[in-house]
Amino acid sequence: MFFDRKHWSDEALVRTYRALVLPRMIEEKMLILLRQGKISKWFSGIGQEAIAVGASLALEPDEWIMPLHRNLGVFTTREMPLSKLFHQWEGQPDGYSRGRERSFHFGSREHHICGMISHLGPQMAVADGTALAHRLQGAPKVSLAFCGDGGTSEGDFHEALNVAAVWDLPVIFIIENNGYGLSTPVREQYRCAQLADRAKGYGMEGVTIDGNNVLTVLDTIQGVREYCIREQKPYLVECMTFRMRGHEEASGTKYVPPELFAEWTSKDPVANYEQFLLSAGVLDASGVDRIRGEIKEYIERELAAAASGDDSLAPAAAELADVYAPAVAVEAVVPTTIVGAPVAAIPAGVSLTPDAAPAAAAPDRGVDSPPAEGRSKRFIDAISEGLRQSMEGHPNLVLMGQDIAEYGGAFKITEGFVQTFGRDRVRNTPLCESAILGAALGLSLEGFKSMVEMQFADFVSVGFNQIVNNLAKIHYRWGQPADVVVRLPTGGGVGAGPFHSQSTEAWFTHVPGLKVVYPSTPYDAKGLLIAAFNDPNPVLFFEHKALYRSVSGELPAEAYALEIGRARAVVTGSEISIITYGAGVHWALEYMQGRPDVSVDLLDLRTLLPLDVDAIRASVARTGKVLVLHEATLTGGVGAEVSAWIAEHCFDLLDAPVIRCASLDTPVPFRVELERQFLAKARLAEAVERLLAY
Structure with missing residues (x-):
């Protein structure tokens, strides 16, 4: 294996060596703990460390990375405290997800890492969203998302790359091609010669590199990063590698021909780079031993610190409280009136005993009625007005949907918006519902609010995974709000048939972390829509199509919000x-x-x-x-x-x-x-x- 040191100093080369050896030695320790029953599962990245480490070193610390199972090197290179990582892997409350997730299914805003969900592919669209945020901010940054060879067959792969290309987003997509999707060899997964060849079909550049050469990865990603920032375009990098252990330890490796292990053992990224440093005189044997000894001592020290952590079980009330992000004070450009006194809503799944149930006396709910001021508006006008006033009140709000810009949307609710707010904030999308929902989550990571308009509520099915597994669960998993509103024109009565008339609200009321809103009057539609944009949680906002132009009512001209969760x-x-x-x-x-x-x-x-x-x-x-x-x-x-x-x-x-x-x-x-x-x-x-x- 040839290593081209180029401009890197001895100090930089040694620093890279430390970064490369650390995840390898942690993994070797984790495999011991797995056999001892101290952790329940482990996805090994042994043999693939050069990709995660090289890519992380090539980026700035405040650039978002969306890693996968085998990217321990991302977490260690971003210098996340190892004791807290041990707590995470052991499922302890002091871990990043407080025992609510395992292995690498978590993230950290501090370290600009957004962890995966088990479904392969959705994190790539999240990278689209953070890259869009960078572009809107005028920040010279990239986002980077990992994908395995198996994940390239997912629809999310296509959608994320297509959106990044169409919107000219500075995203680096890395494919870790290790030859197998669990046990399925690549010959049974795709027919192109190299996965990087697919880049041309999306109108982007792509390259295939040796993923086991850490300097090649580092140099390539540094150059690609400069290209993405300069050209404001995405890039696809395929890293050829091999995992030396099973998909996870329980699955084993019996399906791998022995000769492949022999071939890739000779290409081990750690051993080869270490030999390069020895032969180049950058390190000697004593230097290698010293570095490895220091890392071993660090691992043991952090493991001992993790052993003294809190292993108490969080009470059910605390678990329920973390499903939703708490509401925060909203600073709006226009005044927003909150209508109605707070009512403590009972979370779904919580039973009240008769003694604890509220009194039967009817509360005064007249406060939620519109004031009579002779200003009658249709249901559709109320939604459009609430949306416009939310755009004025939240300069960080971005609207996304099919045909919502110049055309004004299928129902003309956003007609004229693009002329007022510009194409950066009112964005036509490709027919990529899953990717756009993922991008909305990515915008949240950078502090933006977003709205995704489904042309019809029926079409939400192709974005279902992003809603119920990414948007809904992310705050519970690691405290990250998903500040997203999804508008869904719904319902029948208009002779539109089985794919444009479904009532899909019950698909989502079973999912903790979502809020589901369904108004019936213009007054409620406007007030609840404004409230949805004020809320930091994912809100599904159902709008009955048959009510758009058939129902009218009194509507205040000023912005106001009705409390979500109140009948x-x-x-x-x-x-x-x-x-x-x-x-x-x-x-x-x-x-x-x-x-x-x-x-x-x-x-x-x-x-x-x-x-x-x-x-x-x-x-x-x-x-x-x-x-x-x-x-x-x-x-x-x-x-x-x-x-x-x-x-x-x-x-x-x-x-x-x-x-x-x-x-x-x-x-x-x-x-x-x-x-x-x-x-x-x-x-x-x-x-x-x-x-x-x-």
Whole structure:
């Protein structure tokens, strides 16, 4: 193996040696601890250290890196305290994720490292987001994301590279090609000669290098970094290497031909670089022994320090408290009025005993009603106005979505925005929902707020992983907020068929870490949208398409925020409660107009996660009979959760079983007559009469 020392001094070469040997010796110690049962799992990077170490040395300390399982050298080169890393690997509360994650599934803002999730590929789009933030800030920085050869088959790989190329983002994508995806050899993964050849198809440069030569990696990434900053373009680097152990220790290496081990043992990155330093006279044998002795002493000292750490179990309340990022004071360019006093929402999954349940008396919720000022606006106008005022109030807010710039979006909600706020902040996207959601998370890492508009709520399915596994879990995992709003035009009643009319909100109400908002009036739509942008957590904001231009209402001109997690008592009554949201509110009001003899207590949930259980209980107490109404299909819908909560906590208040009224358990049909039959509205009157007669 030839090492070209170029301009590097002896001191720099020795510093690189220390950085290279450290992760190797840590891993050798970790394998011992694994056999002793002190850690539960280990993904070994032995044989691949030169890539992580060389790439990390080539970057500035404040440039984001998105590593993978076998990139211990990233963490050590960024000088993360080893005792805290030991706590992390042992699942202790003093680790970076407080025992909530294992191995390298964590990050650290201090060290500009964003850890992976188990799904290979999503972290590449996060690098797009941090690179976009750098570009918007005018900062001469790059972001770097790692990917394995197996991960290049993921759709996230394509989407991330495509977005980086289209948006001219300074991202370095590194493929660690070690010949196997777990046990599947590369000949069964792709057909191109080299994975770097794919770069041309995305309109970017690419190169294949020896990933076991630390100086080659360091020199290449330094040059690529300069190129990415100068040209404001991405770059793909394929590093050829080999892992000398299994995908993880339990999987073994029986599937690897013995001759491959012999070949790659001769290419060991640590042994070859050490031999180079000896032959070049940079180090002698005593110098090597001294460095290795110092590293061994450091590892043992840090391991001993880790042994004295706190291993107590965090109480359940602390675990629940860390699911969401706490709200912080918002400094806005325009005044924002917070409407409604704080209400402590009960987190999903927490049971209240009857003694601890709130009193049944109905709270005064009239404060959430719009002031009458003769300014009537449509539902769609309210959303557009709330979005515009949020853009004015948050200069760090970036909007992303298909056709949202000059075209104004599929429903024209952002029409004129690009002329006001510019293309940097109002960004058309390729059809890459997963990558754009990942980029939104990356923007959060750099302190930006972002909105992703799904053209239709149905299309969120292709970005599902980023929402439920990256955005939702990141604060719980390592304290990083995901300051992202996802707008989702939803619902049926417009004859759009099974792929443009689905009610997908229940897909997400089961996911801790998300907030799910679903307004029914212009006043609520504007106030809750502004609140969503003020909130540092990921908020899914559902907007019913059929309400866009059919519903109007009083709308204050100034910016105001309604509290997320608080329901609205639309009408109070004594005979029957209808608990609903979205279009269901208007269906219920229409029914009530036809049956003024029935005293209906109508509760608009407005927020589906977290639920306002205080308001639900108060409504149940007022009537004793409850109908839960929603447009989504019956099985597994939000109504099931509401009904279960009432049955568990309000049984003593009920005079009849809780009844659900929902749409049929079929896909949404296209034909208008079939769709009418499908929708819950068709069965509302019958359901109410059945409950009244009980």
